Amino acid sequence: MIPRKFANRLVGLAILSVIVYFSWRPASQVKSARAQPLSQEAVKIAISNMRLRHPSTGSTADKKSTALMTLGKRFFFDKKLSANGQVSCATCHQPEKSFTDGRVTAVGIATTGMNTPTLVNSYFGQWFFWDGRSDSLEAQALGPVENALEHGFSRVQVATLIASDYKKEYEELFGRLPAALPTDPAVRLPASPHSMVSNEVAAYALATLGNQDFQKQVLKTAQSQSKQPVEILRTSSAGAPEPKTPFDQRPEAQKLEINIVFANFGRAVAEFERSIETTDSPFDLFADNVAKNEKNKGTNKEDLNSSFVAGFGAAELRGLELFVGRGNCTLCHQGSHFTDQQFHNIGLMALATDHVDLGRTQGMLIARNSEFNCRGKYLPQKSPSEGCRELEFLETESAEAVGAFKTPTLRNLRDTGPYGHDGRFPKLIDILQHYNHLAMPPAVGHTEELLLPLDFNQAELHDLESLLMSLSGSVTFFKGG
Numbered sequence: 001m002i003p004r005k006f007a008n009r010l011v012g013l014a015i016l017s018v019i020v021y022f023s024w025r026p027a028s029q030v031k032s033a034r035a036q037p038l039s040q041e042a043v044k045i046a047i048s049n050m051r052l053r054h055p056s057t058g059s060t061a062d063k064k065s066t067a068l069m070t071l072g073k074r075f076f077f078d079k080k081l082s083a084n085g086q087v088s089c090a091t092c093h094q095p096e097k098s099f100t101d102g103r104v105t106a107v108g109i110a111t112t113g114m115n116t117p118t119l120v121n122s123y124f125g126q127w128f129f130w131d132g133r134s135d136s137l138e139a140q141a142l143g144p145v146e147n148a149l150e151h152g153f154s155r156v157q158v159a160t161l162i163a164s165d166y167k168k169e170y171e172e173l174f175g176r177l178p179a180a181l182p183t184d185p186a187v188r189l190p191a192s193p194h195s196m197v198s199n200e201v202a203a204y205a206l207a208t209l210g211n212q213d214f215q216k217q218v219l220k221t222a223q224s225q226s227k228q229p230v231e232i233l234r235t236s237s238a239g240a241p242e243p244k245t246p247f248d249q250r251p252e253a254q255k256l257e258i259n260i261v262f263a264n265f266g267r268a269v270a271e272f273e274r275s276i277e278t279t280d281s282p283f284d285l286f287a288d289n290v291a292k293n294e295k296n297k298g299t300n301k302e303d304l305n306s307s308f309v310a311g312f313g314a315a316e317l318r319g320l321e322l323f324v325g326r327g328n329c330t331l332c333h334q335g336s337h338f339t340d341q342q343f344h345n346i347g348l349m350a351l352a353t354d355h356v357d358l359g360r361t362q363g364m365l366i367a368r369n370s371e372f373n374c375r376g377k378y379l380p381q382k383s384p385s386e387g388c389r390e391l392e393f394l395e396t397e398s399a400e401a402v403g404a405f406k407t408p409t410l411r412n413l414r415d416t417g418p419y420g421h422d423g424r425f426p427k428l429i430d431i432l433q434h435y436n437h438l439a440m441p442p443a444v445g446h447t448e449e450l451l452l453p454l455d456f457n458q459a460e461l462h463d464l465e466s467l468l469m470s471l472s473g474s475v476t477f478f479k480g481g
């Protein structure tokens with residue numbers, strides 16, 4: 001029998017959950033007006049907004065940046081940076097697959113729960129990881145190294161490897177390495193602070209869990225441990241707190257030195273990653289032609305057809321009209337990288353039965369608490385990026401963020417399947433079918449109100465797919481070093 005005190009708590013929670021759930025649903029949102037057929041002019045504007053022009057970097061890179069990229073590239077491909085000597089960044093981010101791995105979820109030291117995102121054009125990003133828990137490429141690069149399932153390495157081991165294999169290159173860029181490094185091979189530092197969401201967010205998440213079995217399990221665990229269900233949910237979504245390690249007990253000055261080396265490792269890797277770019281997709285070649293024709297002839301109905309190139313023809317153009325028009329994809333996949341850099345809940349149903357990923361809600365807290373964020377002492381930003389400015393104003397209590405993930409770029413989808421944050425969609429058509437029906441309750445939180453079922457027929461879905469494929473081009477990256 002449930003002790004009375006606890007039964008009362010459960011009732012209290014249920015009421016709280018319901019109140020929170022309803023009060024948090026956003027006030028009546030304007031339903032997206034299903035657009036009328038698009039004018040030729042509107043299509044042209046969209047094309048011009050989506051055309052990819054990289055800021056010129058490579059050719060003007062100075063000596064220091066070239067040295068930094070060279071070092072970063074070596075780190076990126078170095079398998080010694082792992083517990084078993086088998087895993088490098090490139091294990092999962094393979095250049096020939098547009099820096100992904102073709103797997104449902106990534107495999108390093110062990111199998112992770114997430115799909116490997118592409119790194120193409122990542123210089124433009126503001127937040128990294130599906131939940132945006134890093135606010136710079138530099139900070140991001142530190143995550144996988146200390147993730148037990150990925151590299152399974154530690155920052156002390158990184159510093160030790162740099163001292164043995166990269167001393168000269170490192171010191172030319174960053175100055176002297178610490179005179180003495182810990183020799184204890186067991187040292188590991190807890191990777192990220194244990195960031196738990198608030199009771200209110202947890203109550204909302206609990207009330208909106210799509211998987212009822214998991215919901216029951218949370219209640220049962222709470223009962224057996226005489227805890228509040230919200231407490232169980234908060235703890236399980238934040239992951240187990242990492243135990244104290246020998247590194248924690250080391251003098252502050254030594255921790256500081258190691259963290260500085262670790263941050264510099266991130267700087268080098270990030271500089272290399274910024275060189276990874278896509279070029280010459282059929283869409284961009286078509287868009288270049290449209291721009292040229294526009295200059296020469298002014299607006300004219302035949303312009304678009306006369307701008308076709310191999311890989312971008314009538315089907316792709318129809319797809320584009322659907323993407324911008326009735327499909328409303330540009331609500332989130334906008335601009336030349338096809339992302340608004342924001343986080344949305346697109347209504348993916350629960351697959352896991354024993355945990356829930358709160359997505360952006362958790363990611364915001366981790367980003368804010370990270371000692372390597374843009375406001376910390378290791379990776380401060382001289383001119384704060386958009387993400388860094390946002391860090392100050394994160395809406396950590398927003399219901400919209402619960403179960404939301406980053407809008408991914410749609411560049412080079414040809415190489416980056418399976419799709420979705422957990423790789424649940426084997427083929428592009430599978431995710432389009434999801435948008436077509438939006439039939440299931442999401443794993444947690446609520447599906448973004450602006451997202452409406454497409455109700456496209458097969459031919460329309462096919463056109464949309466053709467457009468998406470036309471956004472794939474060749475991949476270039478820093479070849480020196």
Ligand code: HEC
Nearest residue numbers: 088089092106107108114115116117128129130141144150
């Ligand atoms: C075991 C496979 C694996 C390894 C090894 C790995 N990654 Fe990743 N990478 C992933 C996965 C999976 C994600 C998404 C994880 C998440 O969001 O929780 C990711 C995310 C990223 C992102 C964020 C991209 C975005 O758009 O948000 C970057 C950048 C990145 N990795 C770079 C690196 C670098 C640099 C290294 C080496 C230091 C590395 N990765 C090692 C699998 C891997």
Ligand code: HEC
Nearest residue numbers: 327328329331332344405406407408419420421435448451
């Ligand atoms: C409300 C914002 C929003 C709208 C509108 C939207 N998307 Fe998405 N899209 C996302 C987010 C967020 C994800 C990642 C979701 C996840 O994995 O949890 C995503 C994922 C995708 C992916 C998978 C990419 C990958 O690398 O895994 C494709 C393809 C895609 N969307 C295409 C479309 C198309 C086509 C449309 C229009 C019919 C569309 N999206 C409308 C936000 C949106």
